[in-house]
Amino acid sequence: MNRRSELRRYHAHVWDEPIVMQMGQKGERGMMLAEVEDAIKRTVGEAASYIPQNMQRKGQPRLPEMSQPHVLRHYLRLSQETLGMAFNIDIGMGTCTMKYSPQVNEELVRLPGFADLHPYQDEETVQGILEIIYHFARFMSEISGMKEFTFQPGGGAHGIYTNACMIREYHKTNGELDRNEIISTLFSHPADAACPATAGFKIITLYPDPETGLPNIEALKAAVSKHTAGFMVTNPEDTGIFNPSINEFVDIIHEAGGLCSYDQANSNALFGIARAKEAGFDMCHFNIHKAFSSPHGCMGPACGAVGVAEALSEYLPVPIVTYDGSRYHLDYNRPNSIGKVRAFLGNIETVVRAYAWIMSMGSEGLRQVSETAIINTNYLIRKISDVPGVSMAYPKQRIRLDQVRFSLEKLKEDTGVDTDDVARRIVDFGVQEYFTSHHPWVVPEPFLPEPCDTYSKEDIDYWVNIIRRISEEAYKNPEIIRTAPHNQPISKIKVEALNDPSKWALTWRAYLRKHKREN
Amino acid sequence: MLNELGVKSIEELLTIIPKELRFNRPLNLPRPFQSEFELKTHVEKLLSKNRTCKEYLNFLGGGCWQHYVPAVVDEIIRRAEFVTAYAGNTYSDLGKWQTFFEFQSMMGELLDMEAVSLPTFDWASAAGFAVRMASRISGRNELLIPRTISPERLSVIENFCQPKSAVGHITVESVEYDHRTGLLSIEDLKDKISQRTAAVYFENPSYLGFIESQGEAISQVAHKNGAECIVGVDPISLGILEPPANYGADIVCGEIQPLGIHMNYGGGTGGFIATRDEPKYISEYPTQLVSIADTVNGEGFGFGYCTHERTLYAVREKGKDFTGTTVGLWTIAAAVYLTLMGANGIKEIGEEIIQRSHYAAKLLSEIKGVKIAFTPHFFKEFIVIFEEKSKTTREVNKSLLKRGVLGGKDISTEFPELGESSLYCVTEVHTKEDLERLASSLEEAIR
Numbered sequence: 001m002n003r004r005s006e007l008r009r010y011h012a013h014v015w016d017e018p019i020v021m022q023m024g025q026k027g028e029r030g031m032m033l034a035e036v037e038d039a040i041k042r043t044v045g046e047a048a049s050y051i052p053q054n055m056q057r058k059g060q061p062r063l064p065e066m067s068q069p070h071v072l073r074h075y076l077r078l079s080q081e082t083l084g085m086a087f088n089i090d091i092g093m094g095t096c097t098m099k100y101s102p103q104v105n106e107e108l109v110r111l112p113g114f115a116d117l118h119p120y121q122d123e124e125t126v127q128g129i130l131e132i133i134y135h136f137a138r139f140m141s142e143i144s145g146m147k148e149f150t151f152q153p154g155g156g157a158h159g160i161y162t163n164a165c166m167i168r169e170y171h172k173t174n175g176e177l178d179r180n181e182i183i184s185t186l187f188s189h190p191a192d193a194a195c196p197a198t199a200g201f202k203i204i205t206l207y208p209d210p211e212t213g214l215p216n217i218e219a220l221k222a223a224v225s226k227h228t229a230g231f232m233v234t235n236p237e238d239t240g241i242f243n244p245s246i247n248e249f250v251d252i253i254h255e256a257g258g259l260c261s262y263d264q265a266n267s268n269a270l271f272g273i274a275r276a277k278e279a280g281f282d283m284c285h286f287n288i289h290k291a292f293s294s295p296h297g298c299m300g301p302a303c304g305a306v307g308v309a310e311a312l313s314e315y316l317p318v319p320i321v322t323y324d325g326s327r328y329h330l331d332y333n334r335p336n337s338i339g340k341v342r343a344f345l346g347n348i349e350t351v352v353r354a355y356a357w358i359m360s361m362g363s364e365g366l367r368q369v370s371e372t373a374i375i376n377t378n379y380l381i382r383k384i385s386d387v388p389g390v391s392m393a394y395p396k397q398r399i400r401l402d403q404v405r406f407s408l409e410k411l412k413e414d415t416g417v418d419t420d421d422v423a424r425r426i427v428d429f430g431v432q433e434y435f436t437s438h439h440p441w442v443v444p445e446p447f448l449p450e451p452c453d454t455y456s457k458e459d460i461d462y463w464v465n466i467i468r469r470i471s472e473e474a475y476k477n478p479e480i481i482r483t484a485p486h487n488q489p490i491s492k493i494k495v496e497a498l499n500d501p502s503k504w505a506l507t508w509r510a511y512l513r514k515h516k517r518e519n
Numbered sequence: 520m521l522n523e524l525g526v527k528s529i530e531e532l533l534t535i536i537p538k539e540l541r542f543n544r545p546l547n548l549p550r551p552f553q554s555e556f557e558l559k560t561h562v563e564k565l566l567s568k569n570r571t572c573k574e575y576l577n578f579l580g581g582g583c584w585q586h587y588v589p590a591v592v593d594e595i596i597r598r599a600e601f602v603t604a605y606a607g608n609t610y611s612d613l614g615k616w617q618t619f620f621e622f623q624s625m626m627g628e629l630l631d632m633e634a635v636s637l638p639t640f641d642w643a644s645a646a647g648f649a650v651r652m653a654s655r656i657s658g659r660n661e662l663l664i665p666r667t668i669s670p671e672r673l674s675v676i677e678n679f680c681q682p683k684s685a686v687g688h689i690t691v692e693s694v695e696y697d698h699r700t701g702l703l704s705i706e707d708l709k710d711k712i713s714q715r716t717a718a719v720y721f722e723n724p725s726y727l728g729f730i731e732s733q734g735e736a737i738s739q740v741a742h743k744n745g746a747e748c749i750v751g752v753d754p755i756s757l758g759i760l761e762p763p764a765n766y767g768a769d770i771v772c773g774e775i776q777p778l779g780i781h782m783n784y785g786g787g788t789g790g791f792i793a794t795r796d797e798p799k800y801i802s803e804y805p806t807q808l809v810s811i812a813d814t815v816n817g818e819g820f821g822f823g824y825c826t827h828e829r830t831l832y833a834v835r836e837k838g839k840d841f842t843g844t845t846v847g848l849w850t851i852a853a854a855v856y857l858t859l860m861g862a863n864g865i866k867e868i869g870e871e872i873i874q875r876s877h878y879a880a881k882l883l884s885e886i887k888g889v890k891i892a893f894t895p896h897f898f899k900e901f902i903v904i905f906e907e908k909s910k911t912t913r914e915v916n917k918s919l920l921k922r923g924v925l926g927g928k929d930i931s932t933e934f935p936e937l938g939e940s941s942l943y944c945v946t947e948v949h950t951k952e953d954l955e956r957l958a959s960s961l962e963e964a965i966r
Contacts, residue, residue: 012611016819019811020621020858021628030859031589033867037951040878047759047870050877050895052732055723055761057866061628065861068591075595075855078614084603096605104555106602109783110593113566118579119785120928122920125575128568129784142547154640157831157843165678177684194831194841198651198805200685203836244537272546274536289844296605298615298847299637301786339674343582343641344785352562360558362551371529378532379520399535427611435606439833457520483815488610493812493821501798504810504825506620506634507627510796511811 007462007469010430014489015077021508023074024066031068062509081489083432085296089459091380092426092434094403094448095189095238097268097290102360105293105353114352119344123329129348130328133321136355143366144264144284145277146307151288152317152346156265157191159285159304160232163261164199165338166283166308166315167230170259173315173336179229179257185215187237190438192263196232208442213241213394220249224256234263235279238438238448239393240377240400250280259283259312267291268452269374269401272367276307283308291369293357294350301347303354317341369453373402376451376460380404383464387471389414393443403450405443412445415474417481419445422470424492425484429466572782576953576960577925580900580944581726582642582669583785584777586755587948592779592855596848609812609821615847616822619809622854626791629754629857629865630771631762633796636806638789638853639845642774643672645790646720646751647679649770651840652792652803653718653747654689661715663746665703666693669726670933676720689717698936701729701893705736712744718770722751723763727934727942728900729893730760738767753777754791756898758865759873770794779856780849789846789853802829805840868947872899875954876945882958883943888965892937899946903927903961905939910965912939918964924957926964 048056066074090098109115117126137149153159164182171179182196185206193203204223206215214237231253236242243249250260262276262284268291276284288294288303296302308316318337319330361369377400384390389411392404408419423433437446451460473480483492497503505511512518526532533541552558572585579585595601601615609616623635639645650662662680664673673691680689695707703721712719719741723731731737738748749770750763755777763771771793780787794800801808810825824830831838860868880891880901888907905915912929919926927943934940945954 012613017614017617019617019624019820020854021624024861028861029863030591030861031864033864033871033947034950036871036874040874040951043881044874044877047873050873050897051730051759052896054735054766055730055732055896057757057759057761058765060862060866061631061758063625063628063860063862063865064858065863066858068859071855071858072591072594074858075591075618075851076598078618079595079598079600081612081614081617082600082604083607083611084598084600085605086599086603093606098605101603102555104559106597108559108562108566110597111563111566112571112573113563113569115781115783116571116573116585117569117784118572118577118585118782118925119583120579120581121570121572121577121925122916124920125570125925126784128565131568132562132565139548154644154846155844157841158640158644161841168682172682177682180684190831190835190838191841191843193836194838197836198679198687198840200681200687205835242535244535244540247540273533273542274540275542278542279540287844295602296844296847298601298604298612298851299606300844300846301789301849302844339678340643340671341675341678343643343671343675343788347786348784349786352566356558356562358548358551359561360551360555363546363548365551366546366548374532375520375524375529378524382523397535399532401535423608424610427608432605432607432611439835485610489613490610490814490818490821491816493609493814493823495812495823497812498810498823498825498827501796501801504801506623506636506796506808506810506825507632508620508624508811509627510633513633 006465007429011487012489013080015081017074017077019508020064020074024064026065028065028067030066030071088431089455089463090432091449091451091455091463092432094435094450095265097450097452099293099452100454101293101295102357105356108356109349109352127328130321132355133351134323134328136351137321139358140305140307143271144307145275146284147310148313148316148320149305149307150316150320151303151305151351152342153304153306154342154347155300155302156287156304157195159306160191160263161195161198162306162317162341163283163285164196164201166312167259168199169315169338170312171229179227181227182229183223183231185233185237186442187239188234189238189263189265192232192234201229211396213239213397214243217245217248220252224252228253228256228258230259230261232261232263234266236266236401239405240403241394241397242401247279265290266402269370271370272363273370282312288350288354292354294353301349303347303350372453376455377402377404380449380451380460380464383461384467387468389471389474390467403448405437405446405448407443408445411471411474415478417474417478419447421481425470425481426466428485428487431463431466575923575925576956578927578943578957579925581928581942583782583788584944584946585782585948586777586946588779588781589859591859592852595855596852601848601851609823616809618851618854620811620822622850623809625854625857626793629757630793631764632771632793634801635791635793636804636808638775638791638850639806640790641788642751642772642790643675645772645792646672647676648805648840649749649772649792650676650689650718650720651679653749653770655803656799657717657745657747659715659717660688661690661692661717663692663694663708663711663716663719665696665721667696667701667725667727701725701727702731702733703737705733708737708740712740712746716744716746718747718749720749723760724753724756724898727893727902728897730896730898732896734763734766756869759869775849775853778853780852787849789849801826803839806842871947875949876901879945879954879957882954883961886958886962900942900944902937903941903943904937905965912941915964919960922960924960
């Protein structure tokens with residue numbers, strides 16, 4: 001069997017489901033409610049009598065009216081038209097760490113002992129969940145070298161934002177309000193620029209050296225000043241390249257009076273190998289929904305676990321879970337805290353899963369996760385190296401850690417097929433699309449796979465064979481790629497409408513008004 | 520694989536990390552469980568130390584509420600397709616995108632608005648983003664907010680408002696309320712509003728449960744002064760309460776947790792933002808907006824992100840605030856919930872919550888030493904004041920706990936002017952017997 005015929009046949013589910021707003025019949029019900037007891041009705045009377053006249057809704061909302069089996073059928077079909085990680089070799093999504101989420105952990109978060117807890121319950125009644133949070137924080141301290149953790153931020157970007165708020169508070173406490181600049185690097189996630197900007201900082205971005213792909217230390221020296229508030233950076237950056245001088249960068253920022261915040265979204269290759277502490281960082285964040293195996297859930301619920309060195313723990317958002325030797329407590333008494341960044345304690349379901357994950361991995365297991373991730377990445381680089389039109393960005397950096405950025409510049413020059421075309425074509429082979437890269441594209445026509453610890457040698461071989469097949473197609477029949485996808489429920493969308501106020505429609509009612517002239 | 524790479528061990532690959540940055544001992548973590556059975560037993564045992572809102576009778580709310588979660592919602596959000604998908608495009612993840620669009624569409628019907636975004640982390644973050652949108656739209660930097668807002672929500676909003684020294688600083692000023700009704704003082708609002716005011720924010724129902732009936736008057740004051748009117752809502756009330764757009768709201772935000780999402784110790788939250796479909800609003804959203812789109816071969820609908828160029832993904836720090844991974848699975852839960860409830864269900868649940876909560880308030884008001892504040896216009900939550908000073912709210916709640924009741928949230932320190940007080944939440948899950956048990960337990964507890 002030659003390589004080409006090794007690829008399986010594939011076609012995505014096609015259900016042609018109408019939009020739910022077009023479905024159902026007047027009077028159908030998906031859910032019945034308990035009848036309010038007569039005694040209650042007699043005592044209180046009509047509900048409307050408790051709503052001021054002007055506050056009563058006029059007319060019913062035009063929600064669908066559907067029977068329960070039809071609701072179930074509709075959303076089951078829509079679920080089938082969604083390619084979850086569990087169904088495919090999901091190694092195209094660099095920066096996302098699409099790893100296996102152990103099924104047993106899903107059962108744990110569905111237990112009433114977790115799902116039916118209210119966040120304001122008396123501490124006495126939530127000792128079990130507080131114990132999990134407390135111990136998970138200790139695990140995270142060991143993994144990072146940071147002193148204390150909060151799980152309040154609801155995602156990676158939110159964790160970065162929380163760190164920016166703490167940097168702000170630190171300088172305010174020290175009376176240094178003119179420290180209003182954050183330095184980042186272009187290959188750090190865009191949130192490392194956008195979140196501190198939201199927190200009120202000016203952003204200075206260090207561009208990568210065209211040879212090494214790394215930020216230039218001389219540029220950093222030129223960028224620091226009395227206005228430097230901090231440095232927010234990913235390492236390895238979103239190229240999979242590890243900055244070996246990161247501690248020197250940190251020193252320069254510290255000498256200038258700034259704080260250093262480590263975006264550890266890319267931590268999957270570093271468990272037990274390198275930590276924030278040894279590199280001198282003051283604070284960091286991890287994506288619990290990525291490297292720590294909590295599933296991605298169609299974009300959340302997620303957790304940006306934020307850790308800080310001892311000197312900064314007074315700024316953490318409240319409450320922090322503490323332990324007095326016999327009981328667990330919620331500590332709100334932190335006068336220099338930035339307050340709250342989200343309601344309650346955060347998406348604690350991610351913490352329960354990640355706690356269970358670490359309890360199933362241990363120290364050796366975590367180390368093995370990272371070693372496997374690194375071997376997988378470098379194996380993928382090796383296997384893809386002879387695919388025509390594909391080249392690795394910054395080839396002098398031979399070894400990559402968790403992910404690797406490639407370029408299809410040559411493929412585009414030779415065939416006209418660009419990376420967006422390939423991203424649309426790859427889904428025709430039963431794998432999730434790949435992530436091109438964040439903008440700006442300093443690497444032309446990029447793509448960024450991350451073959452994390454979940455994937456086997458055979459998985460990687462298969463994925464590379466898909467890229468190989470697409471490259472062959474590009475040289476022989478580029479039209480098939482430009483018009484892709486072909487094995488999906490729909491063909492290419494007309495993207496123009498997405499930026500045209502007369503055409504975009506964010507709701508069905510807007511669609512009817514703009515496209516069907518209805519109200 | 521190492522052979523393919525021409526290396527003998529992983530150490531050769533790790534040479535790219537300098538020695539001084541390497542961590543040179545094993546991580547000190549507990550010995551792992553080898554079997555799934557042991558792991559599951561261990562976590563089950565820990566979680567069994569908790570006392571849940573099903574074992575105890577729960578009256579806590581304040582931003583996370585105990586509602587019934589239909590089985591169909593659980594079935595859908597447990598599908599591995601939805602649990603494990605992430606950022607795929609409209610082709611490979613068509614069902615996810617369609618569900619998101621359906622969420623936006625149904626919320627649009629509830630809210631009577633044409634533009635709804637994918638939710639962010641929670642109500643508080645949604646409010647914070649809404650305030651920043653209003654500040655950019657108006658070019659102004661003051662926010663007026665009622666003193667009756669949840670202090671925790673206010674803290675999140677304040678973090679979004681930046682310090683005085685920053686360019687984007689927004690001053691937050693609180694507006695007084697009528698201590699008899701809870702309603703916003705229009706007089707104080709008129710005193711405080713100015714040409715510097717970016718937005719007036721208020722909630723319906725409010726944190727303290729009462730229905731703010733002066734929406735029209737408040738929005739008129741805001742608009743007369745060139746400010747945006749932002750209203751926060753609990754969407755489960757919108758089958759019976761007027762949508763804020765109809766009393767002048769420009770930006771509406773709120774919490775989706777009541778719509779079929781388990782409390783999860785506060786992890787079940789998600790905050791939506793909605794506006795009119797006008798470029799001046801659309802261009803200021805930080806969150807993702809899913810638009811329906813036609814396909815080149817015309818086989819049904821596809822979807823894509825509307826005006827993606829405004830987000831951090833396209834333009835880093837020049838984007839509108841920030842977005843990222845938020846609450847996709849909860850968005851799906853809310854979509855399924857709204858479909859199940861439908862036009863009639865959402866109306867009935869609103870009525871039922873009103874009847875049950877007012878029945879509870881009536882029973883409690885009959886207890887000597889107990890007063891209900893801000894009656895008769897409240898939805899789902901109400902304030903219980905202990906007039907006799909013999910016991911603090913904290914003590915009353917401890918005593919209730921012994922009787923298997925989680926009493927209302929103690930708000931005595933949040934609103935000292937109300938005295939010893941707590942915020943009680945009653946929903947469709949509370950039966951007549953539950954409410955009568957609350958009344959008799961409370962009667963014993965305050966003695």
